Amino acid sequence: MSPRHLMLAVGLAVVWGVNFVVIEVGLGHFPPLLFSALRFLVAAVPAIFFLRSPGVPWRWVALVALTLGVLKFGLLFTGMAAGMPAGLSSLVLQTQAVFTAVFAVVLLRERLSRQQVAGLVVALGGVGLIAFDLGATSPIGAFVLILGAAAMWGVSNVAMRRAAPPDTLRFMVWVSALATLPLFALSAIVEGPQRGWDALRTVTLPAAGAVLYVGIVATVVGFGVWGYLIRSYSASTVAPFSLLVPVFGMAASALLLDERLTPTRLLAAVLIIIGVLAGVVRGRTPAGRAHRPSDTPVSIPTGHTPSRGRQRLPRPSPRSRFLARSGRSRR
Structure with missing residues (x-):
């Protein structure tokens, strides 16, 4: 991975780490599903009116909208509203790196x-240390919701890798648009329209700022960068960078x-960084071919190999075939 892309990946981890603090602010005013719907509404409007189609089949846009937009964020916000602390949520959510690696091996044949396996184990050891230090004080149901969100994030990572959108920012805007209406519908059914209306009618400046941050900075910009990195490198190489998110989230x-940083958490941060660096090494590409997705075709799960990944030998000319037969007849 180039130094520029390395800095981009780390910067994205900072943005997403701070995002959990911002989510807590937003959930203090909005119901979780409504907050998630507003997130994607802000991400999609007004950009959707100035952008062309996503440039990939709509089935991939719909799949990412379902897994990332509706399921991942719906489960995440609901789990945090159910009592899962922000720091612990950022920690458990990073098990998506494991889900992504497993799905990439099974579906993309990566x-x-x-070294990557060892790095992932070391990083997850750091994640486990943070979980142990925080203690199991949260409801088990909330924990399961966050774990489900991590699994859905892993599925969406692999789907974005397979879709390979030419413009990830444009792709994420359309994903946000498709996720908005289902989330509003779920909010009306589960949380009730009156509760949502009361939250919108009495919106405060911090709550509005939280919607703008999670919608524009964390969603459009954040997942645009994430999708670009997933497309430029293998999914199993990029995914470990998300393990830096709880480090910056705790900071x-x-x-x-005013959350207290214990020695155990600092040790866990060191383990996570070492594990991430170990997982990055294999993401390097040969000189002259760096960061060109077309040079690294993705295997299709059905077993069909894309034609651009094959090297065909030139067909012999009629004259060469005649000479070959003549040589065999002389022998």
């Missing part, structure tokens, strides 16, 4: 090196929410 919580 291969993990021993943001300490600065903004």
